[in-house]
Amino acid sequence: MRILGIETSCDETGLAVYDGERGILADVLYSQIELHAEFGGVVPELASRDHIRKIAPLLKQVLAESGCAATDIDAVAYTSGPGLVGALMVGACFGRALAYAWDVPAIGIHHMEGHLLAPLLEPNAPQYPFVALLVSGGHTQLVRVDGVGQYGLLGESLDDAAGEAFDKAAKMMGLPYPGGPNIAALAEQGTAGRFKFPRPMVNRPGLDFSFSGLKTFTLNTVAACKESAEGLTEQDKADIALAFEDAVVDTLAIKCKRALEQEGVKTLVMAGGVSANKKLRQILEQRLGKLGVRVSYPPPALCTDNGAMIAFAGYCRLASGYQGDDLAVTVKSRWPMTELTAVDQQSSSAEGV
Numbered sequence: 001m002r003i004l005g006i007e008t009s010c011d012e013t014g015l016a017v018y019d020g021e022r023g024i025l026a027d028v029l030y031s032q033i034e035l036h037a038e039f040g041g042v043v044p045e046l047a048s049r050d051h052i053r054k055i056a057p058l059l060k061q062v063l064a065e066s067g068c069a070a071t072d073i074d075a076v077a078y079t080s081g082p083g084l085v086g087a088l089m090v091g092a093c094f095g096r097a098l099a100y101a102w103d104v105p106a107i108g109i110h111h112m113e114g115h116l117l118a119p120l121l122e123p124n125a126p127q128y129p130f131v132a133l134l135v136s137g138g139h140t141q142l143v144r145v146d147g148v149g150q151y152g153l154l155g156e157s158l159d160d161a162a163g164e165a166f167d168k169a170a171k172m173m174g175l176p177y178p179g180g181p182n183i184a185a186l187a188e189q190g191t192a193g194r195f196k197f198p199r200p201m202v203n204r205p206g207l208d209f210s211f212s213g214l215k216t217f218t219l220n221t222v223a224a225c226k227e228s229a230e231g232l233t234e235q236d237k238a239d240i241a242l243a244f245e246d247a248v249v250d251t252l253a254i255k256c257k258r259a260l261e262q263e264g265v266k267t268l269v270m271a272g273g274v275s276a277n278k279k280l281r282q283i284l285e286q287r288l289g290k291l292g293v294r295v296s297y298p299p300p301a302l303c304t305d306n307g308a309m310i311a312f313a314g315y316c317r318l319a320s321g322y323q324g325d326d327l328a329v330t331v332k333s334r335w336p337m338t339e340l341t342a343v344d345q346q347s348s349s350a351e352g353v
Contacts, residue, residue, distance in 0.1 A: 001019070001020040001074045001075070001315060001318065001319060002017060002018070002019050002020070002025070002068065002072055002073055002074050002075075003017070003018045003020075003073070003074065003075050003076070003077050003311040003312075003314045003315045003318065004016075004017055004059075004062075004073050004075070004076045004077070004095075004098070004311060005017075005018060005077045005078070005109075005307040005308060005309070005310035005311025005312070005313075005314060006055070006076065006077070006078040006079065006091045006094060006095045006307060006310060007078075007079050007091065007111075007114070007305050007306060007307045007309070007310045008051045008055065008078075008079060008083075008087050008088060008090050008091030008094075009079045009081075009082070009083030009084065009087060009088055009091075009111045009305060010042060010047065010083055010084055010087060010137070010138070010305060011031070011032040011033070011035075011036055011042045011047050011087075011305075012029055012030065012031050012032065012304065012305040012306070013029070013030040013032075013050070013051050013054045013055055013058055013091075014027070014028070014029045014030075014058075014305055014306040014307035014308070014310070015027075015028055015055070015058045015059055015061075015062040015307040016028070016062060016306065016307035016308035016310070016311045017062055017063070017066040017068055017073070017311065018308060018311035018312050018314075018315050020315055020319065023121070024121065024308050024311075024312075025065075025066035025067070025068065026062045026063075026065035026066035026068075027062075027301075027306060027307060027308040028058050028061050028062045028065065028307070029304075029305075029306055029307070030050075030054045030058060031304075032046075032047060032050050033177070033178060035047075035050055036177060037176055037177045039177075040167075040171050040177050041167060041171075041177060042084070044084045044086055044087065045086065047084060047086070047087045048084070048086035048087050048089070048090055051087055051090040051091065052090055055090060055091070055094050056094075059094075059098075062307070070098075070101075070102050071102075073102060073104060074104055074105075074318075075099070075104050075105045075106065075107065075314060075318050075324065076095045076096075076098050076099040076102070076104060076105075076106045076107075076314075077095070077106075077107050077108075077109050077310050077311055077313065077314025077315075077318075078091045078092050078094070078095030078096070078106070078107075078108060078109065078310065079091055079092075079108075079109055079110075079111050079114065079310055080092055080108030080109060080110070080330060080331050080332065080335075081108070081110065081111065081331050081332030081333065081334070081335040082110075082111055082112070082138070082332055082333055082334050082335045083111055083138075083331075083333065084333070085331055085333050088331035088332075088333075089329070089331055092108065092329050092330070092331050093329055096327070096329050099324075100327070104324075105318060105323060105324025105325075106324050106325055107314050107317055107318060107322065107324050107325055108325055108330060108331075109310050109313045109314055109317075110313075110335055110337060110340055111305075111310075112134050112139055112141070112272075112337055113148075113149075113151075113313050113337060113340060114309035114310045114312070114313045115134055115136065115271040115272050115309060116132050116134060116143065116145065116151075116269065116271055116337075117148070117309065117312055117313050117316060118271050118298040118302045118303075118306075118308070118309040118312070119269045119270075119271055119296045119297055119298045120312070121298065121302065121308070121309075121312055122296065122298060122299070125296075126267045126269055126294065126296045127267070128145060128146050128147050128150075129144065129145060129146045129263070129265050129267075130144075130145050130265055130267035130268065130269050130296075131143070131144055131145070131154070131256070131259045131260050131263055131265055131267070131268050131269070132144075132145050132268075132269045132270070132271065133252065133256055133268060133269070133270045133271075133272075133275070134271055134272050135161070135162050135163065135252065135270065135271075135272045135273075135274040135275055135280075136161065136162075136163045136272030136273045136274055137161060137163030137164055137167065137178070137180075137273055137274075138161050138163070138164065139156070139157070139161050139272065140156060140157040140161045140162045140163075140209050140211075140252075140274075141153065141154075141155070141156040141157075141337075142154040142155040142156070142207050142255060142256070142259045143337065144259075144263050144265075145269070147342060147343070148316045148317065148320070148342065148343045149317075149340045149341050149342035149343050150342045151337045151338055151340065152338070153336070153337065153338055154207045154259050154262070154263070155206060155207025155208045155209065155255065155259065156208060156209065157208070157209040157210065157211060158208055158209065158210045159210055159211060159212040160211040160212050160215060161211070162209070162211060162248055162252065162274050163178075163180055163272070163273055163274045164211075165211035165212075165214060165215050165248065166178075166179040166180040166183055166244075166248070166274070167179035167180070168215050169183060169214075169215060169218045169240075169241075169244050170182050170183050172218055172219055172222050173222060173232075173237045173240060173241070174237075175237075175241075180273065180274060180276075180277065183241045183244060183245055184241075184245060184277055184278065184279070186237060186238050186241040186242075187238065187241040187242040187244075187245045187246075187279075188238075189235075189238040190238040190239045190240075190241055190242025190243070191235070191238070191239050191242070192242060192246075194239045194243070195221060195239055195240060195242075195243035196243065197214060197217055197218070197221075197243045197244055197246070197247035198213060198214060198217055198247065199247055199250050199251045199254065200213050200214055200251060201251075202250075202251055202254045202255070207255055207258060207259050207262070209251065209252075209255065211248070211251075214244070214247055214248070214251075218240065218244055221240055221243075222236075222240060225240070245277075245279060246279075248280075249277070249279050249280045249283050250283070252280060252284075253280075253283050253284055253287055253288075256268055256284060256288065257287065257288060257291070260288070260291075260293055266291075266292055266293050266294060267293065267294045267296065268284065268288060268293055268294070268295050268296070269296050269297070270284065270295065270296070270297040271297060271298060271303065272303065273303055273304045273305070275297050275298070275303045276300045276303040276304070281295070281297065316343060317343055320343035322343065
C-alpha cells in the first residue's frame with residue numbers, strides 16, 4: 001500500500017510517499033521561515049497563500065522522486081487538524097480533490113498523532129505501551145500510548161508551549177525566528193551558572209506545564225541587562241540563552257520522569273520540533289537511562305512538520321481496515337487526541353510497521 005501524505009498545518013508544506021513494504025519512498029518539504037522571519041512569527045494569511053503557491057509543484061516533485069505515477073497511489077492522507085484553519089484547508093481541499101480524481105480513499109490525520117507515530121518509522125521501533133512527550137511550537141503534552149488511537153492525556157501546557165516560549169524568548173533578545181535553533185546555538189557560548197531561571201510547576205503535583213512565568217523571568221532579566229552600564233551585550237544574550245534552555249530542558253526531563261514512574265512503563269517516545277534539541281536528547285538519555293528507560297525519537301528531518309509522518313499515520317489507520325473519510329472537507333483548529341478512534345492492533349502495531 002502506497003500512501004501520499006500532505007502536511008500544511010502551519011508554515012511548512014510537506015508531501016511524502018510511504019510504501020508499506022519499502023518505507024518512505026520520497027519526502028519533500030518547503031519551509032516558510034524566510035517569509036515569516038521579518039514578522040517574528042507566523043502570519044496565517046501569508047502561510048495559506050504560500051501553501052497554495054507551492055503544493056502543486058511539490059506534488060509533481062514527490063511523485064517524480066518516488067518513481068510513482070498517480071495510478072500507483074492507493075490512498076491520500078492529509079493533516080486535518082489541529083493547526084491554522086486557512087493552512088489546513090489548503091492541504092485538505094487539495095488532498096480530497098486528488099483522492100476523488102484518483103478514486104482512492106482519503107483520510108484526515110491528526111497533526112500530533114503524526115508526530116507521535118514518527119519515531120515508529122525508525123529501525124527497532126518502540127513497542128507499546130509507552131509515554132510520549134510531544135513538544136513543538138504549538139503543543140507540549142505528555143501522553144500515554146497503548147496503541148494507534150489509544151491515547152491518554154497525562155499533562156499539557158496551561159499556557160505557552162515550549163517551542164512558543166523559545167520563539168518569544170529569542171525575540172526578547174533580538175534573535176531571528178525561529179527561536180529554538182537560535183537559542184540553542186547561542187547557548188553553546190553561554191557561561192553556566194551566571195543566571196538561574198525557575199523550573200515552573202516542578203514542585204507541584206501533576207504533569208501539567210507552564211512556561212509563561214519563565215517567559216516573564218526572561219523579559220525581566222533582559223531588561224535588567226539593558227539598564228546596566230554596558231547594556232545588553234552578546235555575552236549577556238549567550239548566558240541568558242543557556243539559562244533559559246537549561247530551565248526548559250530540566251522542566252521537561254523532571255515531568256517525563258514523573259510520568260514514566262506514574263504509568264509504570266520503561267519507554268519514552270519524544271517527537272515534535274523541540275525534540276530536535278540536542279541538550280534535551282542528551283539530558284533525557286542520561287537521566288532516564290540510569291533508570292533503565294529507553295528514549296526514542298525520530299531523526300531531525302522528521303522532528304519538524306513533514307509529509308512522511310502524515311503518510312505513515314494514514315498507513316497505520318488504513319492498514320487496519322479503515323475505509324477512509326466521506327466527501328466532506330473537515331478541518332479543526334483544536335482537536336484533542338483523546339477523541340481519536342483506535343485501530344485494530346492486530347493489523348497495525350508498533351513492531352514492524
